[in-house]
Amino acid sequence: MVRHIVFFRLLNELPEESKKELLNAVKLKLEELPGLIPQILSLEVGINITSDPGAAHLALMGDFEDLNTLKIYQDHPAHRAFVAWNRDKCPKISVIDYFL
16 A cells, blocks of 8 residues: 655745635645545545644645556546646645555
């Protein structure tokens, strides 16, 4: 099994209330993906609850059967649509994939 983790960061110049609204919108969009992409075995999305300035604002953790199903997920039109939609919302991301 492969675990896929993505950390998202917003642009810092956004007002706090705008950040909260935007993070909730991103979270909702990500949580729609399992219903659209059958290769996702599990998906969890969380908004950071601490105010550490170096921390990510949101994290996604997904599990996939293998590297092939992860690739299918990444190439899926629903995932590509999310990436395009999110590009200017959370432009700073870090990704890690590893075997469980």
